[in-house]
Amino acid sequence: MIWITRERPKIDRIACPWLIRRFIDPEAQxxxxxxxxxxxxxxxxxxxxxxxxxxxxxxxxxxxxxDYFLKKYDLRDPALHTMAPIVRGADTDNHALAEQAAGLWAISAGLAHNLRDDEALLAQGMVIYDALYSWATYLQHEKHTQSPTENRLAQVMATYLALQKKARKRTPGWIRELETLIQEHVDTNRIGGPAGISLKAVSEAVQLNPTYLSREFATHFDNLTFGEYIRKLRIDKAIQLLDQPAYSLLDIAYLTGFSDQSHFTRVFKKVVGTSPSAYRKQAQKGKE
Incomplete structure (x- = not known):
């Protein structure tokens, strides 16, 4: 018997030919x-x-x-009825019908992407549905780890990974000390100039090797290098000051540790995307 359907099959148009050949018509074309x-x-x-x-x-x-094939041919094999909601869920994007539905969709979509020939796609699909049928018949209540030893090893590994994750979340004491130190420099306008802050200076202050601090800094400070973080704080402070008309751009440049207004404008525009004066005008316009 000949059966015909749309090209580029993925779920139903692979599952149904498998069902036909395995349970209805082994010689089906x-x-x-x-x-x-x-x-x-x-x-x-x-x-x-x-x-x-x-x-x-x-x-x-x-x-x-x-589902219709199962009803039409009165196929009562329990394994087929275990497979039915998996196929239906994958085919209709209702993966809540069976927890395996999302996996079947992922495999089927990937297979269709890799194979452009529909006959080759069906041949590979037959293997997948044979495997799914075997799982539904013999293996659906088994777990990946079976022996007490395997289960114990899995528990130990899970505990170890949880402890590692927790350890990574701990904040070293020098982080808080460094945050305070940097913020004091920002608040008192000592970022630039002779009394400014540098990686070497803060390394000495928190008693860490400069190379180590440079390597670890981004992990604890928004994935920014030391220099990038300092620049971010300077620009953040500048944005706050721009909201206060009493401060001129020259004042703000000085208060945020820049050597001159021109330098301040270049850095601000690079970070924010607009000049300080344009930013101030836009902010004031938004308040009107």
Missing amino acids: IVFVPADEVLAQAAALGATPFDVPGVEFSHYGTDCTF
Whole structure:
């Protein structure tokens, strides 16, 4: 018997041919054609169309074509009925129907992406559904780890990973000390100039090797290097001061540790995307 459906199968149009060949007609011929040619080719070949609108073997309500085949041929194998919601969930994007549905969709989509030939796709799909049927028949209550030793090792590994994660979350004491030190420099305008802050200076203050501090800094400070973090604080402070009309741009440049207004403007525009004066005008306009 010849069965015909749309080309580029993924879920239902692989599951149904598997069901046909394994439980209905072992010698079945499956033909894939463009969607708009299915009915005409079916008539020409004397084939039975499936999984296309307006034919007997198709979707009904929330059921997919695989479900209809089970009902039509009164297939009562429990494994097939275990597979049915998996196929339906994958085919209709309702993965809540079965926890395996998302996995079936992922594998099927990847297979269709890798194989452009529909016959080759069906051949590989037959292997996948044979495996799914074996799981549904013999293995659905088994876990990946079975022996007490394996389970114990899994528990030990899970505990170890949890402790490692917790350890990574601990904040070293020098981080808080460094935050305070940097913030004091920002607040008192001692970022630039002779009394300014440098990686070497803060390393000595928190008693850490400069190389180590440089390497670890980004881990605890928003993935920014020491220099980037200092620049961010300077610009953040500048944005706050721009909201206060009493301060000129020259004042703000000085208060944020820049050597001159020109330098301040260049850095501000690079970070924010607009000049300080344009930013101030836009902010004031937003308040009107």
